[in-house]
Amino acid sequence: MLDYTLLLVLSGCLVLGAVAGTLGSFAVLRKQSLLGDAISHAALPGVAIAFLLTFSKHPAVLLLGALATGWVGTLFILLITRTTRIKHDTAMGIVLSVFFGLGLFLLTLIQRLPTASKAGLDKFLFGNASTLLRQDLQVMLALGGLTLLFVLLFWKEFKLLAFDPDFLHSLGRNTLTLDVFLTTLLVVAIVIGLQAVGVVLMSALVIAPAVAARQWTDHLGRMVALAAFFGGLGGVLGAVASSSLTNLPTGPAIVVIISLMFLASLLFSPHRGLAKDWIRQRKHRKEIHANQVLVALFMLSKSHGSRYYRHSLTSLQAVTPGSAEAGLEALKKRGLVSGSASGWKLTPKGAQEAEQAAKHIYGEAP
């Protein structure tokens, strides 16, 4: 039942996810993940103020308000960090809580107004994609498209701003202007998602797709494209989930789905995945253990006067850490020892390797 309304909602979530993923990539690479959270919370009073000034709920009006206070909040963070001794994280915490508190205060005030048009502003808290209208989508497409265009145009400047801003400065570029510009684009990316995802959870859509994408590639262009894809897909799937379950707000639905993508990427990506790390470490540990058994067998044989002396498992177990049997079986597979339950001895190849390993560990004369 892909009707017009659903199509509209899906398109909106696709756009906001893709734009958030793109700008989020730069935020994450610049170690500004939490800035997204501060910006989205700082945008809330803007929505309320815009409504109080105009009594209009046109998306262009409300988003302009969100844009304004989101941007002012960001500017405050910059100013506080530059002019006082307050650190960046504290500055973000201050702006986030003060602006969010002001936003909630104003929303409560609006609820008590006797106007009929007041309803529906609370969707900016947790998001409600099903209320997206044609005009919302138009605004999102226009702002989102413009944002992506700017990222493409200033690609190499933004890349260098993220990687090595001091070097960018040394090329004669004004890094402060570029910084403010890129941050403004991040504000736009966040603001266009507010109605559907909500101020509380919007930062997840900025951070998670980017971090997930980073797991799969070592190339900035591919990372940004993949983050946009993850964000868009998460947006669409979240919208579907929230529309098929009654009373499930879109924001949480999208965040849960994006988090699953993030978790899967963290665990199973080919180069940076935890699963790969874990398997590699386990293999490495097994190899080291087998080598310890090999050297123990060699030293014990030598003390008996013959390199190929046969030892019982019990006597070997006494001089090896962990399970001697597991180590011996692994060595047998590599053709370094021969034997069974009756006893174990080195093969010529095993003796050679063991001698080298022993030399390495004990020096020239073991």
Next chain:
Amino acid sequence: MKMHPVEVADLTVAYHEKPAIWDVDFHAPAGVLLAIVGPNGAGKTTLLKAILGLIQPSAGTVTIFGKPARKQMHRLAYVPQRGSVDWDFPTTVLDVVTMGLYGKLGWFRRPGKKEKQLAMLSLEKVGMAEFASRQISQLSGGQQQRVFLARALVQDADLYLMDEPFIGVDAVTEKAIVELLRELRSRGKTVVVVHHDVQTLKHYFDWVLLLNVRKIALGPAQKVLTTRNLQKTYGGRAAFLNGNA
């Protein structure tokens, strides 16, 4: 008066109350390898960053080839401290070196075949050509430093400003860097290097600026590196340096 590649007059930089550098006058003559030397916290990096305009000085002026620094950025190449960037950034060696050409490319233009070729040439000069497509997180400290140098070389500047290029690199890389510096000098370039190792000063550099918040001495290495000057720079701790100074 001749226009020096760098000229700093009455420069004072203060973070909050405490001055990092105090009333420093100094210049680098054209075609020399100049080392800025001093103990930790002497303001060496601060001075370099103030020359670049990365730090706003409280007082004083910086000119590069006779004009305000910010108008002369195209004539200089900067090699930041290796540790100042995140080497886990998703990019390759060749891409980092190509960044040196972003200034010349101007706005909106992407690097093309010609830029990649120039970057490859520069990588060859530092012996890193085979690493061109390597992800930068897989480089050793010495290799990272060579990549940064290659990025500066590709800029083909007249003045090179380097922040601690010898820190944490292996002996082979150190030798390669020294040769590179000499090659730059033979082409008439001026190189200003923040350096920490007094032992190698005389072998590597022609000119030395001894700095400890204030300027202690400036001039040809042979003339400046006296026991007295070193003691003034490093305080009592200079005793162990006497044999080599």
